[in-house]
Structures are given as structure tokens and as C-alpha cells.
Amino acid sequence: MTTQHHECCPAHTDPTDQPVTQNRLSQPDPERSPGSADIEVDRAEAEEFLELFHAENPQPGPLGPRIAAVMREIDMTGTYWHTAEELAFGARVAWRNNARCIGRLYWQSLQVRDLRTVSDAGSVAARCFEHLREAHNGGKIRPMISVFAPESPSRPAPRIWNEQLIRYAGYEQPDGDVLGDPRYRTFTSKLIQRGWRPPEFPSAFDVLPLVVETVEEGPRLFQVPGQAVHEVPLEHPELTWFAGMGMRWHAVPVISNSLLVIGGVSYPAAPFNGWYMGTEIGARNLGDSDRYDLVPEVAKRMGLDTSDEATLWRDQALVEINRAVLHSFRVTGVTITDHHTESRRFLTHLEREERAGRRCPADWSWIVPPMSGSQTPVFHRYYEAENQVPNFLADNEAAGRALQGGPPAFR
Numbered sequence: 001m002t003t004q005h006h007e008c009c010p011a012h013t014d015p016t017d018q019p020v021t022q023n024r025l026s027q028p029d030p031e032r033s034p035g036s037a038d039i040e041v042d043r044a045e046a047e048e049f050l051e052l053f054h055a056e057n058p059q060p061g062p063l064g065p066r067i068a069a070v071m072r073e074i075d076m077t078g079t080y081w082h083t084a085e086e087l088a089f090g091a092r093v094a095w096r097n098n099a100r101c102i103g104r105l106y107w108q109s110l111q112v113r114d115l116r117t118v119s120d121a122g123s124v125a126a127r128c129f130e131h132l133r134e135a136h137n138g139g140k141i142r143p144m145i146s147v148f149a150p151e152s153p154s155r156p157a158p159r160i161w162n163e164q165l166i167r168y169a170g171y172e173q174p175d176g177d178v179l180g181d182p183r184y185r186t187f188t189s190k191l192i193q194r195g196w197r198p199p200e201f202p203s204a205f206d207v208l209p210l211v212v213e214t215v216e217e218g219p220r221l222f223q224v225p226g227q228a229v230h231e232v233p234l235e236h237p238e239l240t241w242f243a244g245m246g247m248r249w250h251a252v253p254v255i256s257n258s259l260l261v262i263g264g265v266s267y268p269a270a271p272f273n274g275w276y277m278g279t280e281i282g283a284r285n286l287g288d289s290d291r292y293d294l295v296p297e298v299a300k301r302m303g304l305d306t307s308d309e310a311t312l313w314r315d316q317a318l319v320e321i322n323r324a325v326l327h328s329f330r331v332t333g334v335t336i337t338d339h340h341t342e343s344r345r346f347l348t349h350l351e352r353e354e355r356a357g358r359r360c361p362a363d364w365s366w367i368v369p370p371m372s373g374s375q376t377p378v379f380h381r382y383y384e385a386e387n388q389v390p391n392f393l394a395d396n397e398a399a400g401r402a403l404q405g406g407p408p409a410f411r
């Protein structure tokens with residue numbers, strides 16, 4: 001599976017970096033603390049979801065009594081508790097509805113960890129590290145989601161600040177250059193202000209600590225244990241000097257600041273992963289000029305003529321970086337997919353969805369891979385665009401915390 005940046009599968013990062021959805025958590029009333037959960041669950045959304053669940057799952061018994069019970073529960077508590085089956089179905093359909101994800105063919109295989117009773121920062125962090133190990137699965141990556149305590153009127157849900165469970169620090173140097181991932185330069189310096197101590201000898205691939213915020217504890221930092229971090233050192237099948245550049249990437253992309261919404265219930269802490277599509281790393285994380293910006297360096301080492309754009313030195317270097325990524329994951333035994341294979345699978349997914357009588361929302365600008373677009377079949381058509389729920393939503397405040405390192409959700 002694959003998305004473009006935050007949601008399910010950033011095949012590329014959102015080109016504009018603009019959240020697609022409204023922030024469903026923020027309240028117009030400035031007196032209320034942002035993120036506090038004094039919002040009743042929308043009854044119509046709850047009912048619509050229960051209908052969908054019962055339409056696609058005949059086993060769980062009659063719909064009417066379940067809707068009545070949920071309405072009573074909302075009357076009394078302002079929210080309701082999904083059954084384990086509703087939760088698992090809702091999470092899978094949230095993936096199925098994620099318009100940015102090219103990797104949705106396997107949506108039914110998502111493993112759902114029901115961790116709704118877990119809500120203190122230390123336990124959330126520990127379960128996230130467990131998620132990293134279980135999802136890595138010795139290299140045979142399993143699509144997985146861990147669903148922590150939901151938002152509720154009696155207690156706001158925990159928040160994970162990081163965009164993904166594993167991200168690399170970006171250290172601003174005195175000359176303005178950044179060592180590491182420039183995307184996280186502000187996040188990194190804010191965490192240092194909050195007391196994080198980077199390694200004695202900082203490198204371009206230092207894993208940032210996890211920040212978990214709860215209403216009782218405020219933001220707390222947790223170092224990701226080494227056994228939870230699996231990485232792939234990058235080498236090239238022919239260019240022997242490539243390995244000497246010391247590049248690597250983490251094996252599992254676990255998006256951790258996206259808001260899962262099922263039947264009107266919000267789950268702000270619900271980290272989920274698929275496996276990588278090579279271009280996410282090779283074309284975007286390593287290729288973007290505001291990320292690791294590897295293209296000029298690789299072109300130089302390849303001896304290409306960089307004095308004239310028309311030599312297409314950028315394109316040539318980009319292809320070799322992407323070959324290195326796919327090759328290295330393969331020889332390391334870590335699941336990865338290429339953009340040609342994944343594009344064909346996505347068309348298979350669309351056919352299946354159509355046969356099932358469903359509409360499949362898709363965003364062309366996210367689905368088309370960030371290199372060789374016209375060589376992939378997903379380029380040559382249009383898609384349905386309307387949003388559907390359940391889904392993973394971009395929450396503006398969460399997006400801000402992931403890049404700016406604050407402000408906290410609860411103050």
C-alpha cells in the first residue's frame with residue numbers, strides 16, 4: 001500500500017501540503033480549549049455507519065435494535081462504543097475511502113489492534129513501539145492500525161504529535177543548511193527546547209522521539225527503542241559508490257497524526273501503516289529539493305552534464321536513486337512495491353469496487369506516481385472525487401503539531 005504523504009499512502013507528498021478536510025475538532029467558540037471533546041457524536045453519522053456495517057456484514061444480527069441502543073447511548077453519554085467488529089470494519093473502510101492511496105487493493109487485510117482502553121502517554125508510546133515490531137514482521141510487512149482511546153465528552157483522546165512513528169531529525173546548521181530531514185527542522189528544534197537530547201554526534205538519520213500528549217500529562221517525549229526501528233541501508237545494483245553515500249530509510253511508514261472517523265466517533269490517535277512504494281522514498285523523501293535533495297549529488301557522481309537542463313540529468317539521476325531504493329529493500333528482504341505494479345493493482349481495485357456496486361473516491365494528483373506518470377495506467381483516466389466516511393481526515397492542528405512541534409492540544 002502507499003499514499004502520498006500524511007494519510008494512507010503518500011505515493012507522493014501532497015504537492016500543496018494543504019489539508020483536504022476541515023478540522024473537525026476545532027470549535028468556533030474561542031472559550032473552549034481546542035481539542036476538548038465536548039461535542040456530541042452526530043446521530044445521523046452514527047446511523048449511516050451502522051447501516052453500512054450491516055449492509056456489508058450480514059452476521060451481526062438485526063440493525064434496528066443496534067441503532068436504538070446506540071441512540072440511547074448517545075443520549076446518555078454523548079458518544080457510543082463501537083463493537084470490536086464495527087471498529088475493525090470502520091478502520092478498513094477508512095482505508096478503502098482514502099482518496100490519496102494507490103495501495104487500497106488489500107484494504108480487507110488491514111490488521112486492527114483494538115487498544116481503545118489504552119489512554120495514558122506511557123502506554124500509548126509502548127503500544128506504538130509494539131506496533132512497529134509487529135508491522136515489520138521480519139520484513140514481511142503487515143498493514144496494521146492501532147486504535148487508541150476515542151475522543152469523548154468525558155475525556156479528550158490522547159494525541160500523537162509526530163507525523164509518523166519513525167521520522168528523522170533535521171538539525172539546522174549555523175550556515176542555514178540542514179543535517180537530516182529538512183521537513184522536521186522546526187519540529188526538531190522545538191523538541192530540543194522541550195528537553196530532547198540528540199545523539200552526541202548527530203547524523204542525517206537520527207530517529208526523533210515520539211511525543212504523546214494527554215489532557216492530564218501534557219506532551220511527553222519517548223525515545224523510540226532501537227529494536228523497534230528497522231532500516232534499510234541503500235545501495236545500487238551497479239553503481240558501487242552509491243552505498244558510500246551512507247543513505248538509508250526506515251522500513252515501515254506508520255502515519256500517526258491522522259484522525260480516524262467512524263460513524264461520528266473520532267479517534268485522533270490511530271497510527272496505521274502499509275508498506276512503501278519505492279517512489280515515496282526515492283522520488284520524494286530523497287529526491288525533493290526541500291528534503292534530502294540527493295539528485296544533484298548523484299548526478300555529479302554519475303558524471304552527468306548538469307550544465308544544461310536539456311540533458312535530462314535530473315531524470316537520469318532520479319531513476320538510479322529509485323532503482324537503488326527498490327533493489328536495497330529487496331536484498332534486505334523488506335516488502336516494497338514499484339509504481340508500475342502498484343498502478344496496475346489500483347486499477348484492479350477500482351474494477352472490484354465497481355463490481356461491488358461502490359464508488360471509489362480517488363484524487364488524481366495523489367494517485368499518479370511522482371515519476372514516469374504517463375508510463376503508468378493510472379495517469380490516463382479520471383476518478384470520482386467526492387469524500388466518503390469512514391475516513392482518515394487531516395486535522396489542521398495535528399498537522400501543525402507534526403511540523404511546528406506545537407502548540408499543545410490541551411492548554
Ligand code: ARG
Binds near residue numbers: 004005011103255
Ligand atoms: N509518503 C510517506 C513517506 O514517504 C508515507 C505515507 C504512507 N505510505 C504508505 N506506503 N503507506 O514516508
